[in-house]
Amino acid sequence: xxxxAGLTGLPGTVSAMPDSLPSLRExxxxxxxxxxxxxxxxxxxxxxxxxxxxxxxxxxxxxxxTGTGKSLAYLVPAIRHAVANGKxxxxxxxxxxxxxxxxxxDLPRLAKALAKPLKRTPTFAILxxxxxxxxxxxxxxxxxxxxxxxxxxxxxxSRMGRExxxxxxxxxxxxxxxxxxxVPGVSDQAWRQVSVSARECLGVSRCPIGTDCFAEKAKAEAxxxxxxxxxxxxxxxxxxxxxxxxxxxDVVIIDEAHDLVDRVTSVATGELSATAVAVAARxxxxxxxxEVADRLVEAGEGLAMLLSEAPAGRVDDxxxxxxxxxxxxxxxxxxxxxxxxxxxxxxxxxATARKLALSALEEVHDTAVRVLDAFGTEDAKLRDVVWVSxxxxxxxxxxxxxxxxxxxxxxLLRERLFGENTTILTSATLTLGGTFDALAKQWGxxxxxxxxxxxxxxxxxxxxxxxxxxxxxxxGSPFDHPRAGILYSARHLPPPGRDGLPPAYLEELRELxxxxxxxxLGLFSSMRAxxxxxxxxxxxxxxxxxxxxxxxxxxxxKKFAExxxxxxxxxxxxxxxxxxxxxxxxxVVMDRIPFPRPDDPLASARQRAVESRGGNGFLTVxxxxxxxxxxxxxxxxxxxxxxxxxxxxxxxxxxxARYGGFLRASLPPFWPTTDPEVVRAALRRLAAAx
Ligand code: SF4
Numbered sequence: 001x002x003x004x005a006g007l008t009g010l011p012g013t014v015s016a017m018p019d020s021l022p023s024l025r026e027x028x029x030x031x032x033x034x035x036x037x038x039x040x041x042x043x044x045x046x047x048x049x050x051x052x053x054x055x056x057x058x059x060x061x062x063x064x065x066t067g068t069g070k071s072l073a074y075l076v077p078a079i080r081h082a083v084a085n086g087k088x089x090x091x092x093x094x095x096x097x098x099x100x101x102x103x104x105x106d107l108p109r110l111a112k113a114l115a116k117p118l119k120r121t122p123t124f125a126i127l128x129x130x131x132x133x134x135x136x137x138x139x140x141x142x143x144x145x146x147x148x149x150x151x152x153x154x155x156x157x158s159r160m161g162r163e164x165x166x167x168x169x170x171x172x173x174x175x176x177x178x179x180x181x182x183v184p185g186v187s188d189q190a191w192r193q194v195s196v197s198a199r200e201c202l203g204v205s206r207c208p209i210g211t212d213c214f215a216e217k218a219k220a221e222a223x224x225x226x227x228x229x230x231x232x233x234x235x236x237x238x239x240x241x242x243x244x245x246x247x248x249x250d251v252v253i254i255d256e257a258h259d260l261v262d263r264v265t266s267v268a269t270g271e272l273s274a275t276a277v278a279v280a281a282r283x284x285x286x287x288x289x290x291e292v293a294d295r296l297v298e299a300g301e302g303l304a305m306l307l308s309e310a311p312a313g314r315v316d317d318x319x320x321x322x323x324x325x326x327x328x329x330x331x332x333x334x335x336x337x338x339x340x341x342x343x344x345x346x347x348x349x350x351a352t353a354r355k356l357a358l359s360a361l362e363e364v365h366d367t368a369v370r371v372l373d374a375f376g377t378e379d380a381k382l383r384d385v386v387w388v389s390x391x392x393x394x395x396x397x398x399x400x401x402x403x404x405x406x407x408x409x410x411x412l413l414r415e416r417l418f419g420e421n422t423t424i425l426t427s428a429t430l431t432l433g434g435t436f437d438a439l440a441k442q443w444g445x446x447x448x449x450x451x452x453x454x455x456x457x458x459x460x461x462x463x464x465x466x467x468x469x470x471x472x473x474x475x476g477s478p479f480d481h482p483r484a485g486i487l488y489s490a491r492h493l494p495p496p497g498r499d500g501l502p503p504a505y506l507e508e509l510r511e512l513x514x515x516x517x518x519x520x521l522g523l524f525s526s527m528r529a530x531x532x533x534x535x536x537x538x539x540x541x542x543x544x545x546x547x548x549x550x551x552x553x554x555x556x557x558k559k560f561a562e563x564x565x566x567x568x569x570x571x572x573x574x575x576x577x578x579x580x581x582x583x584x585x586x587x588v589v590m591d592r593i594p595f596p597r598p599d600d601p602l603a604s605a606r607q608r609a610v611e612s613r614g615g616n617g618f619l620t621v622x623x624x625x626x627x628x629x630x631x632x633x634x635x636x637x638x639x640x641x642x643x644x645x646x647x648x649x650x651x652x653x654x655x656x657a658r659y660g661g662f663l664r665a666s667l668p669p670f671w672p673t674t675d676p677e678v679v680r681a682a683l684r685r686l687a688a689a690x
Pocket of ligand 1: 130135136138196200201202203204207208210213214215216
């Protein structure tokens with residue numbers, strides 16, 4: 001059933017020795033029976049491929065549609081390998097929801113079911129970055145003064161006070177100190193007062209509370225577990241850093257792998273703001289003379305002034321005044337570090353203040369150096385992209401800052417992930433336009449692949465592919481897409497405009513929502529468009545329209561799932577995070593093809609870099625980005641075997657543009673149409689039948 005492609009290179013072997021454990025098929029059958037399911041061909045095929053990949057050391061990219069049972073398909077061979085070899089297997093996810101599913105549901109059931117055949121109970125643990133755990137030492141130690149934004153807002157000050165109070169109460173109850181267990185959550189500002197980054201931590205040997213430390217306990221637990229569940233961010237920190245943060249392992253399984261590049265990029269992104277400089281200066285000021293600390297304060301004020309006048313967007317050439325200010329920040333931060341001096345036998349309180357100051361100073365110093373270096377040579381410009389960010393998000397305006405991010409993470413992943421572990425990547429969306437090429441390139445995997453064709457590697461001399469072998473495999477989906485779903489491209493509509501949704505789009509949306517009797521997930525390319533559609537349709541249709549931002553997203557999704565004659569409109573997080581099986585969701589509408597914004601600094605720099613090498617920047621970057629999101633959005637429609645419905649894309653370019661074929665080939669194989677009346681009739685039939 002599955003389609004495969006392979007590349008050749010030097011063989012690698014992780015575990016080719018026979019062992020006395022039951023076969024993979026026996027263990028999988030036991031696991032499937034224990035969770036009350038039936039064996040599915042795609043699941044068996046995937047489990048065997050994962051098992052083979054672990055045994056041979058070849059990397060594997062496996063696309064497995066919703067309903068395949070892919071978590072079992074990788075967990076069973078992973079557990080078998082860990083038990084046979086006594087080494088941890090790392091499983092990385094992008095979302096908390098999947099982490100929870102693995103740790104709270106799948107792994108406990110599997111551990112119980114496999115204990116007998118494996119002759120011991122497999123163990124598992126969850127591990128996140130240090131910042132995710134409550135730091136008991138910081139809880140009682142020095143707190144940062146609130147930054148200016150909070151200081152001048154009395155409501156924010158009292159809210160933060162209340163939140164820190166709640167954190168204290170929670171600290172005496174929690175057994176794991178994991179921020180995600182705190183419901184409802186607290187603001188980032190409050191959490192920062194009771195947590196530390198890896199740089200800020202005193203180190204377990206110096207910390208007076210080291211033996212009770214939540215982060216250390218989680219790390220110790222992970223170190224002796226067969227399966228360690230983590231997130232892409234920690235995986236990236238482990239790959240980027242010099243210190244090992246994950247336990248010893250030789251196999252990494254990356255679920256939700258379509259998100260890997262974005263997550264790794266954000267971990268590798270540096271940010272320099274006037275606020276960060278002020279915090280570093282304030283922390284240093286408590287330990288050194290005013291004269292030295294004031295140099296940093298002044299340099300930070302200079303940055304604040306320059307950034308307040310700078311237009312948001314990519315910086316191609318660093319203006320002289322900015323370069324001078326960054327040099328001043330770099331030198332002043334260095335002077336503060338020197339003035340603080342080398343390590344002394346401080347009391348714990350003083351050691352904490354020192355560590356907090358040093359880590360903030362180093363952060364500011366290193367980012368200033370990185371931004372300056374990015375303009376050093378033409379080559380450097382191809383490594384790092386710098387931009388002024390002042391984006392407005394739903395939580396309010398962000399302070400303006402300078403950001404620096406890698407143009408790509410392929411080299412890093414190739415060297416530090418694929419070069420050091422057998423890696424299995426999986427997701428419902430890994431092929432775009434029908435092949436693994438686009439994502440493989442972003443991951444740093446060599447060669448040109450065509451799904452279904454066994455191909456020799458065709459890596460260029462820039463890609464040291466000779467020691468990397470990988471296989472791409474699509475195990476398909478249990479859904480009958482052409483029978484269960486319609487892909488409707490609204491060919492007759494005008495192209496999308498710059499100023500909100502055109503009237504024709506709103507009218508089309510009204511007709512579709514009316515025909516479906518609600519039951520619509522509206523995925524919009526901007527919050528502005530989602531709000532415009534909500535305001536417009538609330539007056540014109542008889543069903544409730546929920547809009548992202550009206551309440552917590554989780555609560556809105558719950559209301560939407562419980563009341564079929566309801567619509568939920570929103571933007572990016574809904575494109576990937578909504579799982580509503582059943583008749584509450586029969587229509588997914590997307591307003592436009594989700595290309596990156598033309599002023600997106602990273603996407604535009606990446607596009608330009610591809611073009612400078614003679615490639616097609618638009619297809620490689622913008623169309624790939626859009627295809628991935630479209631496929632994720634369309635994937636919201638069918639969530640269970642009985643689901644039926646329509647994916648409607650209002651943007652006519654899906655049907656008319658040259659790249660439309662590539663985008664359509666990235667979507668599940670629904671029955672395609674451009675006829676609105678056919679679609680409305682189908683929606684009316686579905687509404688009547690449910
Ligand atoms: S070792 Fe101490 S300082 Fe570090 S995170 Fe744990 S409690 Fe905090």
